[in-house]
Amino acid sequence: MIDDVKRTFLPTAALTTIYSFLSLFCLIATLTLVASYKLYRALATPLRGVQGPWFARFSRLWLLREVYHGTFMRTNVKLHEKYGPIVRIAPNEYSIDDPVAVQTIYGSKGRFTKSTWYDASGFPGQPNGFNDRNIERHAAGRRKISSAYSMTNLVQLEPFINDCTVILRARLDEFARNAALIDIPRWTQYYAFDVIGEMTLGERFGFLDSGKDVHGIIQTLESTLFYAARIGIYSFIHPILFWLNMMLNMKGMGFLINFIQDIVTTRMDKPLPDGKDENAPADFITKFHRIRQENPQKIGKDDIMASAIANISAGSDTTSISLTSVIFHLCKFPDVLTRLRNELEDAVRKGIISDPIMFKQAQKLPYLQAVIKEALRIHPATGLILGRVVPEGGATIAGRFFPEGTTVGINAWVAGRNKSVYGNDVEAFRPERWLEDAEAVKRREAYFMTFGSGSRTCLGKNISLLEMSKVIPTLVLDYDFEPEHPERPCKTENVWFVKQVDFRCRIRRRLVKE
Numbered sequence: 001m002i003d004d005v006k007r008t009f010l011p012t013a014a015l016t017t018i019y020s021f022l023s024l025f026c027l028i029a030t031l032t033l034v035a036s037y038k039l040y041r042a043l044a045t046p047l048r049g050v051q052g053p054w055f056a057r058f059s060r061l062w063l064l065r066e067v068y069h070g071t072f073m074r075t076n077v078k079l080h081e082k083y084g085p086i087v088r089i090a091p092n093e094y095s096i097d098d099p100v101a102v103q104t105i106y107g108s109k110g111r112f113t114k115s116t117w118y119d120a121s122g123f124p125g126q127p128n129g130f131n132d133r134n135i136e137r138h139a140a141g142r143r144k145i146s147s148a149y150s151m152t153n154l155v156q157l158e159p160f161i162n163d164c165t166v167i168l169r170a171r172l173d174e175f176a177r178n179a180a181l182i183d184i185p186r187w188t189q190y191y192a193f194d195v196i197g198e199m200t201l202g203e204r205f206g207f208l209d210s211g212k213d214v215h216g217i218i219q220t221l222e223s224t225l226f227y228a229a230r231i232g233i234y235s236f237i238h239p240i241l242f243w244l245n246m247m248l249n250m251k252g253m254g255f256l257i258n259f260i261q262d263i264v265t266t267r268m269d270k271p272l273p274d275g276k277d278e279n280a281p282a283d284f285i286t287k288f289h290r291i292r293q294e295n296p297q298k299i300g301k302d303d304i305m306a307s308a309i310a311n312i313s314a315g316s317d318t319t320s321i322s323l324t325s326v327i328f329h330l331c332k333f334p335d336v337l338t339r340l341r342n343e344l345e346d347a348v349r350k351g352i353i354s355d356p357i358m359f360k361q362a363q364k365l366p367y368l369q370a371v372i373k374e375a376l377r378i379h380p381a382t383g384l385i386l387g388r389v390v391p392e393g394g395a396t397i398a399g400r401f402f403p404e405g406t407t408v409g410i411n412a413w414v415a416g417r418n419k420s421v422y423g424n425d426v427e428a429f430r431p432e433r434w435l436e437d438a439e440a441v442k443r444r445e446a447y448f449m450t451f452g453s454g455s456r457t458c459l460g461k462n463i464s465l466l467e468m469s470k471v472i473p474t475l476v477l478d479y480d481f482e483p484e485h486p487e488r489p490c491k492t493e494n495v496w497f498v499k500q501v502d503f504r505c506r507i508r509r510r511l512v513k514e
Helices: 002-009 012-044 061-068 072-083 101-106 116-120 135-149 151-178 184-201 214-247 253-269 284-294 301-314 317-332 334-350 366-378 431-435 438-446 461-478
Strands: 086-090 093-096 181-183 395-397 400-402 407-409 479-483 491-495 497-501 504-509
Touching: 061 072, 061 086, 061 214, 072 086, 072 093, 101 395, 101 407, 116 214, 135 151, 135 284, 135 301, 135 461, 151 184, 151 461, 151 504, 181 184, 184 214, 184 253, 184 284, 184 301, 184 317, 184 461, 184 497, 214 253, 214 491, 253 284, 253 301, 284 301, 317 334, 317 366, 317 461, 317 479, 317 497, 334 366, 334 461, 366 431, 366 461, 431 438, 461 479
Parallel strands: 093 407
Antiparallel strands: 086 093, 181 504, 395 400, 479 504, 491 497
């Protein structure tokens, strides 16, 4: 009976039409509400006068496009050249270029927390040392392990670096004999990965020995960075995508973290060597285990694991990118290479540096240190803003008041090209800028953002500086690098880390002048 009534008064075609109309109406209403809200937010904000890409005022899709294509850092620089010290890059998110703002945004007194972009760099709901937005919890965790990253402690690990440098030399000699073209970014990463393996676990991964991506770690790390940089822009979908990747057994972030955990767990289960030679280098895990044996309350297994994961997952990219930057710019600027080589050869003749060079010896070579710092300035390893959320009460930055909840940040690529700080020749590779007037150098160092700033400064900063100070003299004294395409600019891909691509060189052996 009911069916007869439906057929009589509401035919199927009519129902379909009504349902379609209602669905369309709901869709249009939803889109209208969303558009109205975005328009209201854009016009109501006290920061509506801040300039930037037009579409970035209403949607994060502009930022996603730039980050997806790996072009954000250069676009970011151009936007500041056009609009000044404050640039809108997304609704309620702003890029800052102001040396005075560093302490406000990144200083411990500011209470600015990391932005939601960082959430996509870890297991959902499990904060780590990189993405933890809780200031007190992060500070407590960092205190437990930070002493191991001091330069005083790290120089005790120089023998580990020396071991890897011996193998690197052997591989470079082999390439020189064969006049082979080699992928510089790949081999600097092999070197950096093996060094961090020795420092953390007491043994190399075997990248240099095999000349291959061992266990596919590099490929997995690259896909993880690609994911985190892009999904972080819409971080609310990270939990869904993360667990979907895990269920599909894809080689992404979960695979990488689990792989590293297995390696570290195996190493942690090994008994410590008998005795304690104070002069013998102790890798991170050995050092932390000894601390734990003396006082289990001082550091836990989770802290040791977190340190090891951070070292292995992030400890190669920064150093390999920076080493590649040095090699690339020395090839592009032969006068800089000549001056650096003269400084090193003079030090060899005077007997003030050994082979291998010691870190304390490298510290006394001013032009070497200037070359390293200039390579880090002109090509910082990270290429997105270091986003922070304005705390309760708001804050005044670069002359504008930012309400609480606004995301602000400084990009190291932008900071390193601030002409009022570094001079008008910011695109030139000129190490001499670090040897000029002491006050000018002091201002430059205060706005040197390559390793971040404040309490969240990269924990591995000293590892990178230690490696570079030791291996660059070997490369400069013993080898010539001939780029396959010397006229080409440096091609890059920005996946949070700005990695050089398609940079190949022929290696030639040389002798130190007597």
